[in-house]
Amino acid sequence: MTTETPVDTRGRAPxxxxxxxxxxxxxxxxxxxxxxxxxxxxxxLPSIDRELGFSTSGIAWVVDGYLLTFAGFMLLGGRAADLLxxxxxxxxxxxxxxxxxxxxxxxxxxxxxxAARVAQxxxxxLMAPATLVVINTHVTGxxxxxxxxxxxxxxxxVGGMAGALAGGALTTGLSWRWVFLxxxxxGAVLAAxxxxxxxxxxxxxxxxxxxxxxxxxxxxxxxxxxxMRSAGGAWTSVPVAGPILAGLLxxxxxxxxxxxxxxxxxxPLRVFRIRGVAAGGAMLVVFGAVAIALxxxxxxxxxxxLGYGALAAGLGQTxxxxxxxxxARCAAVLVPRFGVRPVVLAGCAFFVAGxxxxxxAHGGGSYAVDVLGPTLLVAVGIGLVFPSLMAATTAxxxxxxxxxxxxxxxxxxxVGGSIGLAxxxxxxxTAGAATPATGYDRVFLVAAGLAVALAATALLxxxxxxx
Numbered sequence: 001m002t003t004e005t006p007v008d009t010r011g012r013a014p015x016x017x018x019x020x021x022x023x024x025x026x027x028x029x030x031x032x033x034x035x036x037x038x039x040x041x042x043x044x045l046p047s048i049d050r051e052l053g054f055s056t057s058g059i060a061w062v063v064d065g066y067l068l069t070f071a072g073f074m075l076l077g078g079r080a081a082d083l084l085x086x087x088x089x090x091x092x093x094x095x096x097x098x099x100x101x102x103x104x105x106x107x108x109x110x111x112x113x114x115a116a117r118v119a120q121x122x123x124x125x126l127m128a129p130a131t132l133v134v135i136n137t138h139v140t141g142x143x144x145x146x147x148x149x150x151x152x153x154x155x156x157x158v159g160g161m162a163g164a165l166a167g168g169a170l171t172t173g174l175s176w177r178w179v180f181l182x183x184x185x186x187g188a189v190l191a192a193x194x195x196x197x198x199x200x201x202x203x204x205x206x207x208x209x210x211x212x213x214x215x216x217x218x219x220x221x222x223x224x225x226x227x228m229r230s231a232g233g234a235w236t237s238v239p240v241a242g243p244i245l246a247g248l249l250x251x252x253x254x255x256x257x258x259x260x261x262x263x264x265x266x267x268p269l270r271v272f273r274i275r276g277v278a279a280g281g282a283m284l285v286v287f288g289a290v291a292i293a294l295x296x297x298x299x300x301x302x303x304x305x306l307g308y309g310a311l312a313a314g315l316g317q318t319x320x321x322x323x324x325x326x327x328a329r330c331a332a333v334l335v336p337r338f339g340v341r342p343v344v345l346a347g348c349a350f351f352v353a354g355x356x357x358x359x360x361a362h363g364g365g366s367y368a369v370d371v372l373g374p375t376l377l378v379a380v381g382i383g384l385v386f387p388s389l390m391a392a393t394t395a396x397x398x399x400x401x402x403x404x405x406x407x408x409x410x411x412x413x414x415v416g417g418s419i420g421l422a423x424x425x426x427x428x429x430t431a432g433a434a435t436p437a438t439g440y441d442r443v444f445l446v447a448a449g450l451a452v453a454l455a456a457t458a459l460l461x462x463x464x465x466x467x
Contacts, residue, residue: 022197023138024148027131028155029190030090033097033183034124035156038067039163041117044176051176052110061114064228069121070128071414072221076213078129078407079266086133086403087198091191093126098187105181116180132394132406134198143336146391150332153387154325160295209266215254216266223247224415227422235426271405276340279460280393283344284412286454287385289420290351293447294320294378296421297428298371301361301440306371316367320379327383334384340392344458347384351451354378358444381451392461420450 041048041062049059081089097120104116131152139148170178226243235241258265272278295317302313334343354377361370393409427446428439 022193023134024151026190026193026197027134027148028151029186030094030127030131031152032155032159032162033186033190034070034128035159036163036166037120037124037183038063038070039160040167040170040179041066044167044171044179047171047176048113052107052113054110062117064225065114065117066121066124067414067418068221068224068228069118070124071224071411071418072217073122073125074129074411074414075216075220075267075404075407077126078133078404078410079209079213080126081130081133081403081406083403085200086130086137087194087200089126089403090130090134090198091194093123093130094187094191094194095123097123097127098184098191101180101183101187105177105179105184128410129403129406132390132409133403136394136406138199143332145395146335146387147329147332149387149391150329153331153383153390154328157321157324157328160321209257209264212254212257212266215250215257219247219250219254220411220415221247222250224418227418230422230426267404267408271408276392276395276461277405277408279457280389281408281412283454283457283461284389284393284409285416285419286450286457287389288413288416288418289424290447290450290454291382291386292417292420293355293424293443293450294375294382297424297440297443298358298375300428301358302367302371305361305440306365306367308367316371317375319372320375323376323379324383327380328387331384331387335388335391340388341458341461343388344385344392344461345455347381347388348451348455348458350377350381350384351454352448354381355444355448355451359441359448361441361444385454 045059045062048054048062054062077089077093080092084092100116100119100123104113104120107113107116135145135148135152139145166182167179170176170182222243224247226240226245226247229240229243254267255269258267258269272281298320299313299317302308302316308316331343354374357374357377358370365371390409393412394405424443424446428443
């Protein structure tokens with residue numbers, strides 16, 4: 001005998017469906033806020049500088065302070081979701097994020113604002129992996145989970161696209177302080193929604209792997225910090241090479257601690273025996289570099305080579321952002337039907353075609369011929385690849401390790417973007433000595449090569465699952 005789900009005779013969705021919808025809105029809104037705050041302050045930096053009096057190099061820490069702790073603390077955030085439960089971790093992240101936003105909006109000195117941005121990054125690092133655990137624990141069935149990852153990915157795209165526009169509108173219409181203060185009521189509503197909508201789970205009585213947490217967090221932070229410093233100095237200089245080397249040594253020590261010392265490691269190395277976690281995590285690092293080549297360097301190409309203003313360059317990327325969001329939702333239908341590997345390979349084909357077209361960039365080009373078409377192709381590739389890789393990386397995780405696997409996935413993409421930005425910026429600077437367009441065409445050519453490497457790695461992904 002089969003048991004059917006009760007159906008409301010008045011045509012309303014069952015309670016379980018409504019709850020799943022609320023949970024999906026919650027995780028998408030959290031992802032939107034996390035990505036939005038990585039870019040919303042950019043256009044407000046001149047106003048912030050004028051009022052708070054930052055030093056020439058200090059103003060960059062309004063952006064870098066957030067990105068540094070966001071990347072460095074995500075593994076810790078993922079383990080917290082496993083030990084404390086996604087409901088507690090997501091709620092704590094939202095409360096910290098909102099409190100830090102309030103402190104940033106009320107900051108009276110440059111130091112207070114940077115400290116608030118650092119705390120915001122920690123809050124975001126708790127939120128991001130927790131949202132992935134929520135999807136894996138509250139959304140059942142491959143099709144529903146694929147749709148959830150598609151919506152989650154698309155919401156991040158909306159956040160990235162909306163950052164510059166929202167930051168400009170708030171700074172111009174009100175004050176730069178509202179770039180931060182707007183998060184306070186939003187965070188409060190989302191925290192209340194998390195408490196009401198998410199399932200309450202018990203805490204796991206395990207000691208925290210303090211040595212692993214310190215080595216892993218400090219190693220990732222030092223690595224990302226060194227990569228960030230490469231924008232203003234040579235890779236072999238002490239300010240750049242020193243933190244990178246320290247980060248690599250700390251990460252090596254972290255691996256040793258996790259494998260040999262920690263009784264309850266913060267990152268159980270057994271998760272990398274899962275094919276999807278190992279291959280998907282590696283691919284997300286490369287993907288981060290590929291994605292940054294589109295969103296960052298096409299904006300610079302439009303301004304430096306084609307003479308666009310900042311707002312016009314942002315609007316010029318809007319069609320690609322819309323394409324990404326639409327295709328990310330379509331990936332939810334394609335992955336359950338064809339499997340992750342074919343969808344990712346198709347996305348890589350779009351990458352190679354789009355970046356190959358962009359590599360023909362030159363100073364006398366036009367938006368309609370040289371930018372619109374290829375950026376749409378690359379955006380389609382991102383829409384196919386990103387949600388597919390996130391689903392593949394997290395799908396095979398055991399229930400007790402879902403949070404840390406989500407942290408691995410989010411960290412891999414974030415660190416890949418940071419390293420990719422630094423490496424591609426070096427390529428652009430070296431090759432662009434003659435003209436700006438020369439540097440950007442080399443960047444896009446390297447991105448096409450990364451897409452080929454991504455396609456080769458995709459062959460290691462698990463084949464299609466039959467449920």
